[in-house]
Amino acid sequence: MLGAVGVFLDMMGIDVVGNVTEAVESNPLQFLSIVGLFVLSKVVDIGRRYMNESSFESE
Incomplete structure (x- = not known):
């Protein structure tokens, strides 16, 4: 997920690592x-x- 965001921002020309x-x-x-x-x-x-999830299991 985070990698996809990084790729998208890189395509937009935003340097994520530099920022x-x-x-x-x-x-x-x-x-x-x-x-x-x-x-x-x-x-x-x-x-x-x-x-x-615990409350659902106890019912």
Whole structure:
């Protein structure tokens, strides 16, 4: 999925790797906080799915 997004942006002429590298070099703490929020949202999403599946199994 992420690779497909990268290919699409590359076709549009947007340098994804260069932009990410520039973001990390200019403000690494802000970049890490954005990545942390993304990871946290994925963990919460996985937890919700697990809880929903568990509630269906108990019924």
